[in-house]
Amino acid sequence: MNAPSTTPRLTSSPIRIGVSSCLLGEEVRWNGGHVRQSFLVDTLGQFVEYVPVCPEVELGMGVPRPSIRLEGQGGEIRLVDPKNDVDWTPAMARFVRSRSAMVDEHGLSGFILKKDSPTCGASRVRVYGDGRPSRTGVGLFAKALADRYPFLPIEDEGRLNDPGLRENFIERVFAYRRLEDVFAGRWSYGAIVAFHTREKLLLSSRDQRLYRQLGRLVADGKRLPRAAFAAQYKEVFMENLRHTATVRRHTNVLQHAAGHFKRVVDADTRQEVSGLIDDYRRGLVPLIVPITLIRHLARRHGVAGLLDQTYLDPHPKELMLRNHA
Secondary structure (H helix, E strand, C coil), X not given: CCCCCCCCCXXXXXXXXXXXXXXXXXXXXXXXXXXXXXXXXXXXXXXXXXXXXXXXXXXXXXXXXXXXXXXXXXXXXXXXXXXXXXXXHHHHHHHHHHHXXXXXXXXXXXXXXXXXXXXXXXXXXXXXXXXXXXXXXXXXXXHHHHHHCCCCCEEECCHHHCHHHHHHHHXXXXXXXXXXXXXXXXXXXXXXXXXXXXXXXXXXXXXHHHXXXXXXXXXXXXXXXXXXXXHHHHHHHHHHHHCCCCHHHHHHHHHHHHHHHCCCCCHXXXXXXXXXXXXXXCCCCCCHHHHHHHHHHHHHHCCHHHHCCHHHCCCCHHHCCCCCC
């Protein structure tokens, strides 16, 4: 039986991601240089549109410019130019109040920021004070983004060098877009139930407590005011996906998916699927190997319970995010 192939559920309009300009190769760093990231530009850039931002340049600091840093002063974090004794904190506060709205203005589904930056660093930014600097700060622009959009996928480019964190971030970006799309306009509870059903395997590969909480929320959804239901569903959905999937959780999901073939394929094929799942569990093959076979069998035999599962195609295969061991 022929069945439609599973594909990432993208929309006709592009997925947009905010990004620190220097990561795209723009020469806007304090020393006039850049830190172009080839994966972002050459690979991910084929599937998304970037909306660049450089808070320091847009604030008028110029290129090149004196180095700035975060300083702890009287229990507050200040953004200062120590060489020229300039405090940029008030100006940056005004900037971030207006510029952080770019998420809504451009319909962004995520943000990639320059690590260690006193404006853009998402975590572990140096804070200077008495004694040795501590890695406890967050860039002022990054903090404004996180405060205003707590469930927007935000990551720094350094952490994206880790294959697992990269996969998790990009899965969240595409999921955030699907989530925003399904709740756009005059949505219906039926549409949300269908959406939740498609996302079940992906969600179950993360935190089980939050996965069950989402299920209860969907079951009781009509008892809540529409706005409250939408807000709660989005919050729990994105919080669940914030958790990085483990080998154990992926193995459980793969075994659940394989159960759909119990009555549609022969014993040898079922054994092949089971063997590949175990090979993945043992670290002998990457995740993409058992998923490819499961996806093929689902298409070939028209297994409706799997064909529409986002888990099998959460992002474009060209990104090769599930090909690491």
